[in-house]
Amino acid sequence: MYTQGDLLYEGKAKKIYSVNDNEDLVWLEYKDSLTAFNALKKGSFDGKGLVNAQITALIYDHFEKQGIQTHIVKIQSPRDHICERLKMIDLEVVVRNTLAGSTAKKFQIEEGTALEKPLLEFFYKKDELQDPFISDDQALMLKTVEKQSHLDEIKLKALKVNDVLFELMDKSGIRLIDFKIEFGWSKDGKIVLGDEVTPDSCRLWEKGSDEKLDKDRFRRDLGKVEESYQKVLKSLKENI
Numbered sequence: 424m425y426t427q428g429d430l431l432y433e434g435k436a437k438k439i440y441s442v443n444d445n446e447d448l449v450w451l452e453y454k455d456s457l458t459a460f461n462a463l464k465k466g467s468f469d470g471k472g473l474v475n476a477q478i479t480a481l482i483y484d485h486f487e488k489q490g491i492q493t494h495i496v497k498i499q500s501p502r503d504h505i506c507e508r509l510k511m512i513d514l515e516v517v518v519r520n521t522l523a524g525s526t527a528k529k530f531q532i533e534e535g536t537a538l539e540k541p542l543l544e545f546f547y548k549k550d551e552l553q554d555p556f557i558s559d560d561q562a563l564m565l566k567t568v569e570k571q572s573h574l575d576e577i578k579l580k581a582l583k584v585n586d587v588l589f590e591l592m593d594k595s596g597i598r599l600i601d602f603k604i605e606f607g608w609s610k611d612g613k614i615v616l617g618d619e620v621t622p623d624s625c626r627l628w629e630k631g632s633d634e635k636l637d638k639d640r641f642r643r644d645l646g647k648v649e650e651s652y653q654k655v656l657k658s659l660k661e662n663i
């Protein structure tokens with residue numbers, strides 16, 4: 424049985440605790456808070472942590488079955504996961520299937536424009552700099568990883584996540600527009616998927632209506648935030 428140790432870090436959506444008597448693990452607690460625009464906009468709803476923890480648990484279990492290694496070791500409670508302690512890589516890896524959000528805005532291309540092939544982008548994970556877009560060479564200059572081959576491996580893994588997640592969402596009646604994931608180094612030197620996959624970190628549009636079922640509802644004040652997150656959970660549960 425695992426017991427919760429000290430609080431190591433509090434992020435915008437999760438708290439990370441140590442696990443007593445086990446240096447190789449951390450205890451992740453999903454919070455009810457919602458933030459956007461680097462926490463300039465703040466909100467929350469009761470049960471948000473619970474719904475996101477359950478969504479990540481379902482998706483990561485599916486990933487493992489499809490050969491994608493994730494950090495989850497055990498579902499401790501519906502809101503708490505015991506995870507491998509990874510040395511996180513300071514990259515936000517974004518994959519887009521349909522253009523939306525920052526890249527649509529940057530190039531003045533209409534949101535919803537289909538992409539011929541998935542578009543992968545790196546952002547440097549640094550709150551003080553508002554997580555800027557970076558090139559491969561900049562990622563190396565900043566020493567996010569040691570070598571180009573690591574970036575290549577991250578890209579391959581992110582594209583595999585895209586394939587598996589796209590299909591899972593599609594089966595659940597949801598269009599996977601884009602998402603952000605994060606990787607870390609495991610103790611045995613592997614690049615492992617960490618963090619979360621939730622409506623906070625993805626753009627998810629309902630098939631047919633194109634209704635937004637993700638954090639854009641909060642970012643853009645569209646209402647029905649909680650309802651939409653619950654809809655994603657329900658659809659996944661019914662179709663996984």
Ligand code: TMP
Nearest residue numbers: 523524525526601602603623624625626
């Ligand atoms: P973007 O269009 O704002 O660059 O976002 C791309 C995807 O990444 C989208 O699914 C939302 C997600 N995302 C995060 O998870 N965290 C962030 O801090 C940002 C900016 C985006």
Ligand code: ASP
Nearest residue numbers: 435458459460461462463
């Ligand atoms: N994740 C960032 C924040 O919490 C930005 C966003 O998702 O819009 O502020």
